[in-house]
Amino acid sequence: MDLDLSAKLAIYAHFAATGSRPTVDDIAARVGIAVSKVREVFGRLRTQRVLVLEEDGASIRMAPPFSGVPTQHRVTAAGVSYYANCAWDALGIPAALHKPATVYSRCEQSLEPLELAVSDERPASSDWRFHCVVPASQWWDDIVFT
Numbered sequence: 001m002d003l004d005l006s007a008k009l010a011i012y013a014h015f016a017a018t019g020s021r022p023t024v025d026d027i028a029a030r031v032g033i034a035v036s037k038v039r040e041v042f043g044r045l046r047t048q049r050v051l052v053l054e055e056d057g058a059s060i061r062m063a064p065p066f067s068g069v070p071t072q073h074r075v076t077a078a079g080v081s082y083y084a085n086c087a088w089d090a091l092g093i094p095a096a097l098h099k100p101a102t103v104y105s106r107c108e109q110s111l112e113p114l115e116l117a118v119s120d121e122r123p124a125s126s127d128w129r130f131h132c133v134v135p136a137s138q139w140w141d142d143i144v145f146t
Contacts, residue, residue: 006031007041008050011063016097019082021060021068052143061144065092077101087130094118 010030014022022030024038031038039058045051052062060068067073067083073090075082077099084090087105094101103116103123117124134145 015066019080065089074104
Protein backbone atom coordinates (compact mmCIF):
# COMPACT_ATOMS: atom_id res chain seq x y z
CA MET A 1 0.00 0.00 0.00
CA ASP A 2 1.18 3.53 -0.79
CA LEU A 3 2.75 5.32 2.21
CA ASP A 4 0.50 8.40 1.94
CA LEU A 5 -2.59 6.21 1.79
CA SER A 6 -1.42 4.15 4.79
CA ALA A 7 -0.86 7.31 6.82
CA LYS A 8 -4.20 8.80 5.75
CA LEU A 9 -6.02 5.62 6.78
CA ALA A 10 -4.15 5.62 10.10
CA ILE A 11 -5.14 9.25 10.73
CA TYR A 12 -8.82 8.57 10.08
CA ALA A 13 -8.77 5.32 12.07
CA HIS A 14 -7.33 7.21 15.03
CA PHE A 15 -9.95 9.96 14.81
CA ALA A 16 -12.74 7.37 14.47
CA ALA A 17 -11.56 5.33 17.45
CA THR A 18 -10.67 8.15 19.85
CA GLY A 19 -12.40 11.35 18.70
CA SER A 20 -9.06 13.17 18.88
CA ARG A 21 -6.25 14.00 16.51
CA PRO A 22 -3.28 11.66 16.30
CA THR A 23 0.26 12.90 16.84
CA VAL A 24 3.09 12.31 14.41
CA ASP A 25 4.35 9.72 16.91
CA ASP A 26 0.98 7.92 16.81
CA ILE A 27 1.07 7.73 13.02
CA ALA A 28 4.76 6.76 12.92
CA ALA A 29 4.08 3.85 15.26
CA ARG A 30 0.92 2.74 13.48
CA VAL A 31 2.42 2.90 9.98
CA GLY A 32 5.91 1.76 11.05
CA ILE A 33 7.90 4.71 9.73
CA ALA A 34 10.11 7.44 11.17
CA VAL A 35 8.56 10.62 12.55
CA SER A 36 10.46 12.62 9.90
CA LYS A 37 8.70 10.60 7.18
CA VAL A 38 5.32 11.26 8.81
CA ARG A 39 5.99 15.00 8.66
CA GLU A 40 6.75 14.65 4.93
CA VAL A 41 3.52 12.69 4.41
CA PHE A 42 1.54 15.28 6.37
CA GLY A 43 2.91 17.95 4.04
CA ARG A 44 1.84 15.99 0.96
CA LEU A 45 -1.61 15.32 2.43
CA ARG A 46 -1.95 19.03 3.13
CA THR A 47 -1.15 19.79 -0.51
CA GLN A 48 -3.87 17.31 -1.52
CA ARG A 49 -6.32 19.07 0.85
CA VAL A 50 -6.71 15.96 2.96
CA LEU A 51 -5.34 17.71 6.06
CA VAL A 52 -5.10 21.20 7.47
CA LEU A 53 -2.08 21.49 9.71
CA GLU A 54 -1.22 23.87 12.52
CA GLU A 55 1.73 26.20 11.97
CA ASP A 56 4.12 23.61 13.42
CA GLY A 57 3.43 21.39 10.40
CA ALA A 58 2.96 18.39 12.67
CA SER A 59 -0.35 18.94 14.48
CA ILE A 60 -3.54 18.18 12.60
CA ARG A 61 -6.10 20.95 12.80
CA MET A 62 -8.53 19.34 10.34
CA ALA A 63 -8.94 16.00 8.67
CA PRO A 64 -12.39 16.71 7.27
CA PRO A 65 -14.93 16.06 8.62
CA PHE A 66 -12.99 15.70 11.88
CA SER A 67 -11.57 18.67 13.77
CA GLY A 68 -8.36 18.29 15.72
CA VAL A 69 -9.29 21.26 17.90
CA PRO A 70 -12.43 21.94 19.98
CA THR A 71 -15.26 23.66 18.12
CA GLN A 72 -18.92 24.47 18.79
CA HIS A 73 -19.90 21.53 16.57
CA ARG A 74 -19.84 18.28 18.54
CA VAL A 75 -20.94 14.82 17.55
CA THR A 76 -21.38 11.74 19.70
CA ALA A 77 -21.54 8.26 18.23
CA ALA A 78 -21.19 4.90 19.97
CA GLY A 79 -19.98 6.59 23.16
CA VAL A 80 -17.22 8.61 21.47
CA SER A 81 -17.30 12.41 21.25
CA TYR A 82 -15.94 14.20 18.19
CA TYR A 83 -15.48 17.80 17.09
CA ALA A 84 -16.47 18.83 13.59
CA ASN A 85 -15.00 21.76 11.67
CA CYS A 86 -18.41 23.21 10.80
CA ALA A 87 -22.11 22.36 10.74
CA TRP A 88 -21.72 20.59 7.40
CA ASP A 89 -18.86 18.42 8.70
CA ALA A 90 -20.94 17.60 11.79
CA LEU A 91 -23.26 15.70 9.45
CA GLY A 92 -20.24 14.19 7.70
CA ILE A 93 -18.96 12.48 10.83
CA PRO A 94 -21.89 10.04 11.18
CA ALA A 95 -21.66 9.40 7.44
CA ALA A 96 -17.92 8.71 7.66
CA LEU A 97 -18.38 6.44 10.68
CA HIS A 98 -21.45 4.66 9.23
CA LYS A 99 -23.01 4.98 12.70
CA PRO A 100 -26.01 6.76 14.15
CA ALA A 101 -25.03 9.87 16.09
CA THR A 102 -26.23 13.02 17.77
CA VAL A 103 -25.03 16.39 16.52
CA TYR A 104 -24.79 19.31 18.95
CA SER A 105 -24.24 22.84 17.72
CA ARG A 106 -25.88 26.27 17.94
CA CYS A 107 -27.69 28.73 15.75
CA GLU A 108 -25.31 31.58 14.99
CA GLN A 109 -28.18 34.06 14.71
CA SER A 110 -29.96 33.30 17.99
CA LEU A 111 -27.18 31.32 19.78
CA GLU A 112 -29.88 28.73 20.53
CA PRO A 113 -28.40 25.28 21.19
CA LEU A 114 -29.20 22.73 18.51
CA GLU A 115 -29.40 18.96 18.81
CA LEU A 116 -30.06 16.64 15.91
CA ALA A 117 -30.27 12.85 15.80
CA VAL A 118 -28.71 11.29 12.72
CA SER A 119 -29.60 7.70 11.83
CA ASP A 120 -27.63 5.34 9.61
CA GLU A 121 -29.54 6.76 6.67
CA ARG A 122 -30.38 10.42 7.32
CA PRO A 123 -30.76 13.23 9.84
CA ALA A 124 -34.02 13.52 11.73
CA SER A 125 -36.60 15.83 10.19
CA SER A 126 -35.89 19.46 10.97
CA ASP A 127 -36.80 22.94 9.77
CA TRP A 128 -33.21 24.14 10.18
CA ARG A 129 -31.32 25.75 7.33
CA PHE A 130 -27.62 25.55 6.61
CA HIS A 131 -26.18 28.75 5.17
CA CYS A 132 -22.63 29.44 4.00
CA VAL A 133 -21.54 33.02 3.58
CA VAL A 134 -18.50 31.91 1.57
CA PRO A 135 -19.21 30.05 -1.69
CA ALA A 136 -17.93 26.46 -1.67
CA SER A 137 -15.58 27.25 -4.55
CA GLN A 138 -13.74 29.63 -2.19
CA TRP A 139 -13.62 27.53 0.98
CA TRP A 140 -9.98 26.55 0.57
CA ASP A 141 -8.92 30.19 0.16
CA ASP A 142 -9.09 30.30 3.99
CA ILE A 143 -10.49 26.96 5.14
CA VAL A 144 -10.13 27.73 8.85
CA PHE A 145 -12.25 30.89 8.53
CA THR A 146 -14.77 29.22 6.26
